[in-house]
Amino acid sequence: MGRLNINWERDGRQAAYLELPSSTNTSAWQNLRIPVFYFRRGDGPRTLLIGGSHGDEYESQVALSKLAHTLDPHTLIGSILVIPSLNLPAALAGARLSPIDGGNLNREFPGDARGSVTQRMAHFVSHELVPRVDSVVDLHSGGRTLRFHPCTFVHGQADPARTAAFLAAARSFRAPLTVILREDHADVMLDDVVERAGKLMLASELGGSALVTRDTVHLTSEGLRQLLQHLGHMSGAQSSPTTVAPSRVVCVPGPEYYLHADDTALFEPVLELGEAVREGAVVGFYHYIDRVDRAPVPLYAPRSGLLLCVNGQALVHRDDAVAVIAVDYEG
Incomplete structure (x- = not known):
């Protein structure tokens, strides 16, 4: 053993x-x-x-x-x-x-x-x-x-x-x-x-x-x-x-506070970790570097709170965690 x-x-x-x-x-x-x-x-x-x-x-x-x-x-x-x-x-x-x-x-x-x-x-x-x-x-x-x-x-x-x-x-x-x-x-x-x-x-x-x-x-x-x-x-x-x-x-109240990738692309964050974010606000963009016909696509916060976590390297694949939102704990 x-x-x-x-x-x-x-x-x-x-x-x-x-x-x-x-x-x-x-x-x-x-x-x-x-x-x-x-x-x-x-x-x-x-x-x-x-x-x-x-x-x-x-x-x-x-x-x-x-x-x-x-x-x-x-x-x-x-x-x-x-x-x-x-x-x-x-x-x-x-x-x-x-x-x-x-x-x-x-x-x-x-x-x-x-x-x-x-x-x-x-x-x-x-x-x-x-x-x-x-x-x-x-x-x-x-x-x-x-x-x-x-x-x-x-x-x-x-x-x-x-x-x-x-x-x-x-x-x-x-x-x-x-x-x-x-x-x-x-x-x-x-x-x-x-x-x-x-x-x-x-x-x-x-x-x-x-x-x-x-x-x-x-x-x-x-x-x-x-x-x-x-x-x-x-x-x-x-x-x-x-x-x-x-x-x-x-x-992190539940899975609805996670944002997962739906595609393979480069992720560009536009918020700092710990920053306040509103539901529906842009947290970053997908960049399709292999396509001439696809402009950058915004990604939106699934819930309001603060930005706890983001993708750690620019390249994301489908199902990767891209961002996680946290909220104040009420006890």
Whole structure:
């Protein structure tokens, strides 16, 4: 299945590899090694930080790499487990999905101990790591095909008190937006495993277009610091004031707030992410670069709200997400 040589009771910093045996056309007895970092200082809150579940989402991988190599365990309360690039084969291939088995890691949970590499990776996280922590933070961005106004993501919970706790943690990250959204495929995502275990779950969408920018990495690094403080990992004496505006809480009420492509073309956005938009307003244009007889065609906002997400690269194909509209959350 997998193995990770960490002493969970030892204080200090440990660096190890999550090892997953594999077999491919080019490497019959491959042993996949994924870097993992563990920090502990006594009993206290326990948090798992994950980046790179999708390989082409780089902001989290850079921010968590920086954290893994700078965090001082002597300043902590409790324990923090950091995996900067969980889907390492995909990250090294610059791809969303694993090049080994084509698996989409965050659509394989709770995994399969006897399945493919991606399924065994999901199983290890579900059964070996999630039970060891109180909170899980799975950092995402838009990857190559989407671009988000930076935000944290939470699922609404049946218990209002749990929803409030999730929102408080998400807002402590101080991204411009905190989004309440339950995806159609949530039952095969890590979120579902964590929530069914009664743990706190937080995700994000921190940029996209397969880019790393100074602003998104700074936002992610500062957000992690503020979140870890909120979760109780930092003493009050170590806290530092912030002048960042509170995160605005929004939601995506349903599929009618998504705009999907009906054709293959180049998409030209005309609005900035986070900008207010009215239903029926032009959000961009299709450009048919292969036709002399087709002028640019406008695309219209399906609902009023703010622009949460747009296509991350100019080329769109039929059924691709082109834009997503969010509205203020009324609670």
